[in-house]
Amino acid sequence: MLSSVVSALPSPAGDEARLQRAKDRLYVICQSVGWGALTLVQMAVLNAVAKVGSGPWELALLSSCTGLLLTHLGRTLIIQRRGWKKLDWKGLLPRVLALSCGLSVMWTAVCFDITYWVMEHPNRVGTSSPLVLIVSIVNGVVLMLMWLSFYFFYNAYDRTHRLELDRARLMASAKESELRALKSQINPHFIFNSLNSLRALIDENPARARQAVTQLANLLRYSLQSAQAETVAFEDELRVVNDYLALEQVRHEERLRVRLDIDPETLGLAVPPLLLQTLVENAVKYGISTRPEGGEISITARCENGQLEIRVTNPGELPTASVQAAAANRSGALAGGGSTGLGLKNAAERLRVFFGERARLELRSASESRVIAEVSIPMQTARA
Numbered sequence: 001m002l003s004s005v006v007s008a009l010p011s012p013a014g015d016e017a018r019l020q021r022a023k024d025r026l027y028v029i030c031q032s033v034g035w036g037a038l039t040l041v042q043m044a045v046l047n048a049v050a051k052v053g054s055g056p057w058e059l060a061l062l063s064s065c066t067g068l069l070l071t072h073l074g075r076t077l078i079i080q081r082r083g084w085k086k087l088d089w090k091g092l093l094p095r096v097l098a099l100s101c102g103l104s105v106m107w108t109a110v111c112f113d114i115t116y117w118v119m120e121h122p123n124r125v126g127t128s129s130p131l132v133l134i135v136s137i138v139n140g141v142v143l144m145l146m147w148l149s150f151y152f153f154y155n156a157y158d159r160t161h162r163l164e165l166d167r168a169r170l171m172a173s174a175k176e177s178e179l180r181a182l183k184s185q186i187n188p189h190f191i192f193n194s195l196n197s198l199r200a201l202i203d204e205n206p207a208r209a210r211q212a213v214t215q216l217a218n219l220l221r222y223s224l225q226s227a228q229a230e231t232v233a234f235e236d237e238l239r240v241v242n243d244y245l246a247l248e249q250v251r252h253e254e255r256l257r258v259r260l261d262i263d264p265e266t267l268g269l270a271v272p273p274l275l276l277q278t279l280v281e282n283a284v285k286y287g288i289s290t291r292p293e294g295g296e297i298s299i300t301a302r303c304e305n306g307q308l309e310i311r312v313t314n315p316g317e318l319p320t321a322s323v324q325a326a327a328a329n330r331s332g333a334l335a336g337g338g339s340t341g342l343g344l345k346n347a348a349e350r351l352r353v354f355f356g357e358r359a360r361l362e363l364r365s366a367s368e369s370r371v372i373a374e375v376s377i378p379m380q381t382a383r384a
Helices: 002-008 016-050 056-080 089-118 129-204 206-226 234-255 275-288 321-331 342-358
Strands: 256-262 295-304 307-315 360-366 370-378
Touching: 016 056, 016 129, 056 089, 056 129, 089 129, 129 206, 129 234, 206 234, 234 256, 234 275, 234 295, 275 295, 275 307, 275 342, 275 370, 342 360, 342 370
Parallel strands: 256 295
Antiparallel strands: 295 307, 307 370, 360 370
């Protein structure tokens, strides 16, 4: 259901704090793992290359802790407060380069000062101290660029992901609003035709009219209740159609004949509310009411190839293209036998909104002057 799709998407207000806490945890984990791995690498290098002898973990731990502290301060004091995450790549690139150089210089200065002046470690790499300083700064720039690149790439991915979620949420909300708007157009159309049938019955048979009022009340109750759902059980839809046809049979008497051929497996499947009602109403209005001799309306339902196939057949002929064009100029698109097609048009739109390309509604001519309305819907069990 569209409402379940909307509710399944993360809410901007309710989930903002939770998402932020999750990102903070991920940041702490990445910082700990990344700088911890660098500590191990530096210990191996100090043992193999620098030959500092005992205690290489002190220098490696000093370097990693300094780098972790500087990157965290840079993220908190510069990147977040100055809004760098909102910049495009052209504005971000020079800032990242400048920040990498600045952090590398501070990182090297702190480590060298503590190493040679506080811890009093001698220079045992076999080269001059200025050269060691320059190499350390260059290595620091590369490392800081890697850190900042990873950080901004992750934020770019996160921003894109959030935009996609917002877009999906807006699309689902728009489709739900469109579906409700279509249903609000169908209900008045359905009520109007039902009241016309009841008006004709009151003068002819008051006792039957009282029974018809009960049936009409059932129809109206179903119409109001189904307005809150995107789908209903086909069994419920069929029950309402039987009430509607009972009302119409009183008005048309022997001119209206009904034949049902329903597969029991279809009764529990989900259909859009008032879909079958719309097809049958169209068949009665433009296949029976306009013909003095009346005719038979046939309703069949089958499960075929993972689809619920519904077919409503009534007497009549589809108008030619020239008649359709002339009628459209007068009163809108035609849907068989002079119909303005509002009901069928809305039914097709509801199928498109809810099921997309997986569903179809087709109105076509058959042999012996008969019109067939066919609906194909993906099979899914109706919810209670």
